[in-house]
Amino acid sequence: MRQELQRPRGTQDILAPISSRMEQLRRIAIDTATRYGYDLLETPIFEQSAVFLRVGESTDIVQHERYTFTDVGGVDLTLRPEGTAAVARAYVENGMANKPQPVRLCYYGPMFRREKPEALRYRQHTQFGAELYGSTQPEADAEVILLACATVEAMGLPAPLVRLNSIGCSVCRPQYRASLLEYYHSHEEELCADCQSRLETNPLRLLDCKVDIDIRDRAPDIKDYWCADCAAHYAELVALLEASGRTVVRDPFLVRGLDYYTRTVFEIAHPSLGNRAALFGGGRYDGLATTLDGPETTPAVGFGMGMERILSVLEDKNLTPERRIYVAHIPGSEADAFVLAEHLRQEGFPIDTDLLRRSLKAQLRDASKRSNIVIIVGGDEWAQFKQVTVKDLAQNEQRTMPVEDLVPYLQQLS
Ligand SMILES: [Zn+2]
Ligand SMILES: [Zn+2]
Missing domain, CATH: 3.30.930.10 (Bira Bifunctional Protein; Domain 2)
Incomplete structure (x- = not known):
């Protein structure tokens, strides 16, 4: 660029x-x-x-x-x-x-x-x-x-x-400032360039210097003033x-x-x-x-x-990712998967989907990178019984359930 x-x-x-x-x-x-x-x-x-x-x-x-x-x-x-x-x-x-x-x-x-x-x-x-x-x-x-x-x-x-x-x-503070100035003026030639200008502008900041440490350490202490x-x-x-x-x-x-x-x-x-x-x-x-x-x-x-x-x-710079859910489709059921994903979002679940009309295999590869639950929409179970397959990638488990059971099932997972 x-x-x-x-x-x-x-x-x-x-x-x-x-x-x-x-x-x-x-x-x-x-x-x-x-x-x-x-x-x-x-x-x-x-x-x-x-x-x-x-x-x-x-x-x-x-x-x-x-x-x-x-x-x-x-x-x-x-x-x-x-x-x-x-x-x-x-x-x-x-x-x-x-x-x-x-x-x-x-x-x-x-x-x-x-x-x-x-x-x-x-x-x-x-x-x-x-x-x-x-x-x-x-x-x-x-x-x-x-x-x-x-x-x-x-x-x-x-x-x-x-x-x-x-x-x-x-x-x-004015008395302290005066003592500090008097002290630092007596060391003026030894001071770094920054401190030489601080003498004129902001004497208290002389104590901020990271260079003239030895001079600073012997400077008057404001506590005494x-x-x-x-x-x-x-x-x-x-x-x-x-x-x-x-x-x-x-x-x-x-x-x-x-x-x-x-x-x-x-x-x-x-x-x-x-x-x-x-x-x-x-x-x-x-x-x-x-x-x-x-x-x-x-x-x-x-x-x-x-x-x-x-x-x-902070040692832990990343948030523990929330349990993300990926809704995948068997080719031909893109629209059903899309609508199910939207329904689940409205129920409050964080959802990822494909949007590229990829093969199921490619979707599962994608899902493994960003999710730990995959819901597969399509195929015979979907056509005949409106059933979906739910894969828990973390537990390596898989089950089939009617779509209306999905929300209570996902709720008890989180
Ligand atoms: Zn005071
Ligand atoms: Zn200095």
């Missing part, structure tokens, strides 16, 4: 059976969120670009990775790169701040980032997330983190590890998570990439990904909705998980 006709770089076609598995994960995610009281919110997959520009002017997403275009009406639009900003926009725009708090929302759908293509980095990926609005209390952070844990467990992953930190608040309120919030959050049976470790280097976090930041880790890698993360962002013309204080905490990442660590 000519290159210009192929799918865009960094995207994927999701075929069966992975597509079924993804659909199952979607149901599990939304069901789990529903159990915790979260309502599904569907926002457009594109927003006016200002929404994403407002929430994080110095993030990588905004600078390099946006899919932004001007439509024929001259409106500046961006395919959403993440869910949080769009949910915040919807929260403000739909007046949810005036509804009884807290407001619990979850979302599921495609996100778009023009990332450098590499393993598990897709330019269109699928994200599930939850956002809790209206509570500053540690119970809110705890509930969101517990929902994140419950979701990955419901999807079939082992009990996750919660890596936790607090990046402080507007009272205590927390104000009394931040320290209490963190301690109460840890206590709630541990009392709920979750394993929590503090990660002093965890700061998350996005600018709008306040206090809590967390990552959900999985043993298969090694020490520092995370499955996904989230945190608290009390100032986010305010940047989108929301009320002066709009506490919010949430997470977003990339479903492709989750799928990659």
Whole structure:
């Protein structure tokens, strides 16, 4: 196929059976969120670009990775790169701040980032997330983190590890930021190029560096700068998570990439990904909705998980196929087989048929690849007594029965 006709770089076609598995994960995610009281919110997959520009002017997403275009009406639009900003926009725009708090929302759908293509980095990926609005209390952070844990467990992953930190608040973070800058400036010549520019744009992200590990390890710890309120919030959050049976470790280097976090930041880790890698993360962002013309204080905490990442660590990537039934015909009975197949589908059975008018032998070969039950329509038994032959390929059994017995027989098999 000519290159210009192929799918865009960094995207994927999701075929069966992975597509079924993804659909199952979607149901599990939304069901789990529903159990915790979260309502599904569907926002457009594109927003006016200002929404994403407002929430994080110095993030990588905004600078390099946006899919932004001007439509024929001259409106500046961006395919959403993440869910949080769009949910915040919807929260403000739909007046949810005036509804009884807290407001619990979850979302599921495609996100778009023009990332450098590499393993598990897709330019269109699928994200599930939850956002809790209206509570500053540690119970809110705890509930969101517990929902994140419950979701990955419901999807079939082992009990996750919660890596936790607090990046402080507007009272205590400026002092930490100043100390961090002072420390890193004293090591400026030793820093990698990325960190040299982070010194100017986003000092907290210096701790994210995977290169300057030695310098990072000796950097000031934000824990020593927390104000009394931040320290209490963190301690109460840890206590709630541990009392709920979750394993929590503090990660002093965890700061998350996005600018709008306040206090809590967390990552959900999985043993298969090694020490520092995370499955996904989230945190608290009390100032986010305010940047989108929301009320002066709009506490919010949430997470977003990339479903492709989750799928990659699931051992069982395929759904156990449902018991599929193949309706075959003896040549001459194509129409009878066709009608029987339709009748069985209406009764709720998953049915395959031939449609190519092949020989019975060719149909049976085909059936063995996609089904475990074959119903053969035609021949003398059909002509005289309306009887069909049912072959159970798994059990290697065969029986003949009147067509009206077929539905109860198939029902007791499943
Ligand atoms: Zn503080
Ligand atoms: Zn660096």
